Amino acid sequence: xxxxxxxxxxxxxxxxxxxxxxxxxxxxxxxxxxxxxxxxxxxxxxxxxxxxxxxxxxxxxxxxxxxxxxxxxxxxxxxxxxxxxxxxxxxxxxxxxxxxxxxxxxxxxxxxxxxxxxxxxxxxxxxxxxxxxxxxxxxxxxxxxxxxxxxxxxxxxxxxxxxxxxxxxxxxxxxxxxxxxxxxxxxxxxxxxxxxxxxxxxxxxxxxxxxxxxxxxxxxxxxxxxxxxxxxxxxxxxxxxxxxxxxxxxxxxxxxxxxxxxxxxxxxxxxxxxxxxxxxxxxxxxxxxxxxxxxxxxxxxxxxxxxxxxxxxxxxxxxxxxxxxxxxxxxxxxxxxxxxxxxxxxxxxxxxxxxxxxxxxxxxxxxxxxxxxxxxxxxxxxxxxxxxxxxxxxxxxxxxxxxxxx
Amino acid sequence: xxxxxxxxxxxxxxxxxxxxxxxxxxxxxxxxxxxxxxxxxxxxxxxxxxxxxxxxxxxxxxxxxxxxxxxxxxxxxxxxxxxxxxxxxxxxxxxxxxxxxxxxxxxxxxxxxxxxxxxxxxxxx
Ligand code: FES
Numbered sequence: 004x005x006x007x008x009x010x011x012x013x014x015x016x017x018x019x020x021x022x023x024x025x026x027x028x029x030x031x032x033x034x035x036x037x038x039x040x041x042x043x044x045x046x047x048x049x050x051x052x053x054x055x056x057x058x059x060x061x062x063x064x065x066x067x068x069x070x071x072x073x074x075x076x077x078x079x080x081x082x083x084x085x086x087x088x089x090x091x092x093x094x095x096x097x098x099x100x101x102x103x104x105x106x107x108x109x110x111x112x113x114x115x116x117x118x119x120x121x122x123x124x125x126x127x128x129x130x131x132x133x134x135x136x137x138x139x140x141x142x143x144x145x146x147x148x149x150x151x152x153x154x155x156x157x158x159x160x161x162x163x164x165x166x167x168x169x170x171x172x173x174x175x176x177x178x179x180x181x182x183x184x185x186x187x188x189x190x191x192x193x194x195x196x197x198x199x200x201x202x203x204x205x206x207x208x209x210x211x212x213x214x215x216x217x218x219x220x221x222x223x224x225x226x227x228x229x230x231x232x233x234x235x236x237x238x239x240x241x242x243x244x245x246x247x248x249x250x251x252x253x254x255x256x257x258x259x260x261x262x263x264x265x266x267x268x269x270x271x272x273x274x275x276x277x278x279x280x281x282x283x284x285x286x287x288x289x290x291x292x293x294x295x296x297x298x299x300x301x302x303x304x305x306x307x308x309x310x311x312x313x314x315x316x317x318x319x320x321x322x323x324x325x326x327x328x329x330x331x332x333x334x335x336x337x338x339x340x341x342x343x344x345x346x347x348x349x350x351x352x353x354x355x356x357x358x359x360x361x362x363x364x365x366x367x368x369x370x371x372x373x374x375x376x377x378x379x380x381x382x383x384x385x386x387x388x389x390x391x392x393x394x395x396x397x398x399x400x401x402x403x404x405x406x407x408x409x
Numbered sequence: 410x411x412x413x414x415x416x417x418x419x420x421x422x423x424x425x426x427x428x429x430x431x432x433x434x435x436x437x438x439x440x441x442x443x444x445x446x447x448x449x450x451x452x453x454x455x456x457x458x459x460x461x462x463x464x465x466x467x468x469x470x471x472x473x474x475x476x477x478x479x480x481x482x483x484x485x486x487x488x489x490x491x492x493x494x495x496x497x498x499x500x501x502x503x504x505x506x507x508x509x510x511x512x513x514x515x516x517x518x519x520x521x522x523x524x525x526x527x528x529x530x531x532x533x534x
Contacts, residue, residue, distance in 0.1 A: 016417040016433035016440070016532060019454075023430075024465045024497040033497065036460050110467050110495040110502075377499055380459050 026116040030132060030374075033113055034139035037380045044385035046141035049396060051381050052403035053145040054342045055248070055300050055370035056136070058129040058179075059117065060149040060171060061092035066178065068094065070170035076163070095167055097158040098151045101253040104264035105376050114376035130183050136373050137185060141381055143400065144409060145371075146187045146214065147179070153250040156194065156222030165193040172207060180212035187407065189217040189246045189298075197230045204237050214407040215244035217300075220275035221252050227286035235292045244296040244340070244406055249276050276302040280310055280336070285318075287327020289335040296406055298340040301372060305347040308360045311336050337362050340406055342370035343398065344379040355389045364394040368403045419530040425449060428492070432464050438534050440464070440521050443505045445492055451523035451532050452494075452508055457516040461498030469493055471504070471511065 021032050041047055060067060065084060071077035076095075083094035106114035121131045137145055152171060158164045172190045179186060190207050192200040200216075207213045216238060218226070238245050252258055252271045261267050276299050283289070283297070299307075311333035318325055318332050328335070341361055348354055361367060372378045384390070384398050403409065417435040425431045425444045432441050432454065439454035441464020456463040471491035475483040491511075493502040503510055508518035522533040 013531070014415045014417040014435055016419045016435045019432040019434050019439055019465075021465060022432050023467070024462065033462070036455065036462050036498075040460065107495075107500045110469070110497070110500045112467075112497055383459065 024112055026112045026118040027120075028112070029119045030113070030117060030135040031139050034136060037140050037382070040380060040382040040385070041141040044382055046381055046385060046399075049141070049381075049385075050400040050404065051140075051142045051144075051369065052400040052407075052409065053137070053140070053142045053371045053373070054298075054368040054403050055148065055344060056133070056145045056373045057148050057150045057375060058133060060152055061096070063127075063129065063174070063178075064092045064094070064096075067167075067171050067174045070173045070177075071166055072169060073166055076166050095163050096151055097154045099154055099157070099251075099253060101251050101264055101267055102151060102154070105268075107376065111376040113374045117374055127178060127182065130179060130186070133183070133186060136371075140371060140373065142371070144185050144187060144403075146189060146403075146407075148188065148217070148248060149175075149191075152191065153219045153248055154221060154252075155191070156219040156250075157252060157254070161193075161195050165196050165199045168193040169199075169203070172203065176207060176210050176213065180210065184212070187212050187214045187409070189213075189215045189244070189248075192216050192218055192234070194218045194222065194231070194234075195224065197234060200231075200234050201237060204234070204241070204243075208241055208243060214409070215246060215296075215298075217246040217248050218279075219250060220247045220279055221250040221271070222275075225282050226279045227282045227288060232291070235288065235295055239292045239295040242294075242408075244298050246298040246300050247276055247279050249273065249299075249301040273302045273306045277306060277310060280339075281314065284314060284328070284332045284335055285325045287325065289338065290327045290329065296340060298342065298368075298406070300342045300370065301344060303345045303347050304341060304343065304357050304361060304367075305353070307336065307341065308357050311360060333360075337366065340366050340368060340402070342368050343384060344370040344372040345377040346379055346383050348383070354387075358387075358389070364391075364397050365402060367398045368406065369399045414533050416531055416533045418528075419532055421529040422525055425530060428468075430464070430468060430494075433532070435532065435534050440532055440534060441494070442523060442530065442532065443468075443492075443494070445506055448506075449523045449525055449530065450505055450508070451521035452503075453519040453521055453534075455519060456496040456498060456501055457510070457518065458496065458499060458501045461496045461501075463494060463496035463498075463501070463503065463518065466495040466497040468505070469495060469502075471502070 068080045080094045083090045121128050155164050168191050249272045253267045258267045258271050314332035369384050425442050427444055430443045442451045454462050454464040470487040470489045471493050473486050473488045475486050492505045494505050495502045503518050510516035524531050
């Protein structure tokens with residue numbers, strides 16, 4: 004700072020080293036205020052597991068494409084990256100227009116890029132960023148997902164989806180997981196292809212750090228179709244959870260009517276999981292696979308009481324449409340697992356009722372969704388006035404410890 | 410617990426130019442000082458949402474939408490008379506002059522007393 008002086012009885016103000024947070028700012032500076040929560044809520048004393056966070060796979064896209072098994076596809080993708088300057092981080096992906104709206108046009112820089120400096124070491128850059136965020140947030144263990152790959156369920160070419168999904172999974176399992184025990188993942192299934200999904204489970208089902216598998220929820224398929232039953236059976240027998248990870252779409256029948264990303268994000272991040280949950284319940288999958296743990300990720304929580312009431316209401320009048328059910332839909336839903344983010348908190352009484360409806364004390368798992376624009380810090384849970392100390396501990400980590408056998 | 414207040418010298422007036430900002434640390438607290446139409450405004454660097462570093466965010470005018478008498482929209486416009494500070498964590502926007510979120514008056518920044526005298530700017534925290 005240029006001119007500072009301390010007058011008698013007057014403290015000095017020091018110029019803060021970072022005047023404006025940008026895409027180049029260190030994650031530890033961006034999240035400095037979260038570190039205060041660690042002291043305030045004694046978060047160091049909790050086993051905090053973050054069940055949904057993201058790294059930026061496009062930063063490593065060339066490495067990932069090297070893992071494409073088929074030589075022709077590998078050639079094709081690499082040729083794209085070499086000759087099309089703007090395809091270096093996009094080749095073969097399904098990056099939709101809406102994703103670049105997420106940072107509210109420069110207002111939320113960390114969503115657009117974590118472009119900070121890291122020391123040049125043998126360590127993978129993503130791991131350095133992941134550790135910076137975990138330590139700033141007081142998180143002990145993090146389940147890490149990719150980002151634009153969550154849109155692969157809407158990719159027009161299924162064979163490319165399968166190939167890229169295997170390439171990414173192999174890259175992540177070989178490059179990231181072995182280097183950091185605090186990082187875990189639910190690997191993506193190439194769900195449109197049941198054989199390839201089975202192969203994925205068999206290849207990675209015992210890989211250290213793989214705590215289960217995930218279906219990207221933006222896709223146009225019924226999860227009740229017979230072809231998928233062997234996937235569910237395999238996961239149930241292995242005791243591995245199946246997660247549905249939500250994502251946005253600006254291309255479905257409802258969202259194409261919308262003119263603002265606020266609208267698209269509010270709806271499509273939820274309607275995709277609403278659709279799969281409806282098919283899951285109405286077709287009696289909880290009766291067919293009673294031991295399979297199902298997790299719903301990144302749709303928030305407010306939708307769940309709606310689903311419970313709506314499905315209960317209709318089921319009672321149309322029991323013959325769902326003959327496998329022996330209880331109310333809401334009772335099956337209450338046995339599922341949910342991640343907490345983005346926690347809708349503007350109506351505290353409804354939030355409390357929602358926690359009761361989903362049996363949060365045993366079924367809810369904290370998630371940050373860092374570094375997305377709507378991430379939640381652990382204080383979101385630690386500061387809730389209606390939760391007991393034990394409920395907070397469970398939601399922040401103990402439920403995840405149990406579900407994932409950490 | 411009784412609170413003690415500290416008065417801190419920030420610097421010469423020119424440190425916060427018109428339309429500009431200076432973020433300073435005073436003890437454990439971080440404060441953003443802004444100047445709009447000649448006047449200084451100071452807010453703690455703690456967002457009403459999840460406690461994010463609001464004063465280190467982007468400064469941008471309030472966005473409005475132009476509606477004609479028939480109710481038809483003619484798109485967005487900037488309202489330069491209402492500069493906003495945007496929290497970089499999740500985008501809560503606050504009017505720099507009032508510290509209030511335009512859509513939710515209860516979401517407010519924590520005001521810091523700021524004064525300007527011949528020798529420069531002081532804050533009291
Ligand atoms: S903490 Fe400021 S917008 Fe969320």
